[in-house]
Amino acid sequence: MFLGWTNRARHFERDALPHLPALYRMARQLVGVEAADDLVQETFLRAWKYFETFDSATNCRAWLFRILRNVWISRWRKSRLELPLTETGEEQIEPYYDWEDEFLHDEMSAEVERALSELPADYRLTILLADVEELTYQEIARVMECPVGTVMSRVNRGRKMLARLIRTYGEGRGSKPEEFVRRKT
């Protein structure tokens, strides 16, 4: 899509800039408050540079999240030590059993955030795209560059990990289940 300068700026302002708060929320969860501004700014710089390639028939927010993920991987994630994500049973869905008891209470944002930060990064990103940004699984698959089946599995396992971590905090033990021990990226 070729746009003249004025049109390009107008489209970018209309389609891309309104998503800045959403990208900032995500950036904070990925790199923390210190680097979130830089990640967002670099994402928008790259989006601006490649705006001609954006298909206006698709979801601009999903397109921006894909760029943000790529910037994050190239600039931040690869500089951290992280165990490779084992994709064993990646496509498996575990049914929801034992979810009848209450484990959430009011005013527990701090615990939820802590639990999120302990999820493997790809699970965290998937959960945030599904629950906060409410992207479809198809859109998440495009952002994450993975099959839809993998998205389904990560949503499922991610939510279960989150619930288990929150329950653990509630029991006052605070220790992390072995399978979740990873570094925040």
Add this chain to the structure above:
Amino acid sequence: MMDCKNIREILDLYVDGELSPEANVQAEAHLAECVACRTTVARLNRLRQAVRTAVGQYQPTSRLMDRVRQTTISWRRRPTTWVPVAAVVMLIAVMALFAPQIRSAAANELEVAAFHLDDSRATVMEGKLLCRDCQLKDEYGYHAMCPLTGHHGTLQTTNGKIWNILDGEVSEELIHNSKLLGRTVRIHGRCFRRASSIEVDSYEVL
């Protein structure tokens, strides 16, 4: 008709609105009759809401929004004036060939034009502030006028490259406040690569 086992395998799809319309009708029918599965759906929805609440409380600062606008849709608007500016500068340059007394002024204008015509781009640059004249004195024996005119700040990036800081309202402190010399700064602005110069939109002293 779905049973408890079936529905608990597809609960994510149900709460995320990913089920087909037919499957959704079946799921609704089961949930209408099963208290345990309804409770599980409610827990799952509360977890999703808790994530939204925890993450949604953060908002970007207006400074970040300004920075993003400046480095995307705003900064290239200036080039719309390039064509007339370049034309005027070229005219001055031609006149300078015939009128030596304005040659000096024309040279300055040509320098300005060089900046405008350079392949500038938005950048974030980090480095140490040094005095330009002191650097020239150390490297080339230039007779520095710092004792009389004060130091003139310039940016040295980690690769050793020296960047001239262009005069402007925002950059005034960086250039003229000698207390900042030796400090590491991060500059957001536009980089004129071939002119080895940087225009400052904002900066932070680290």
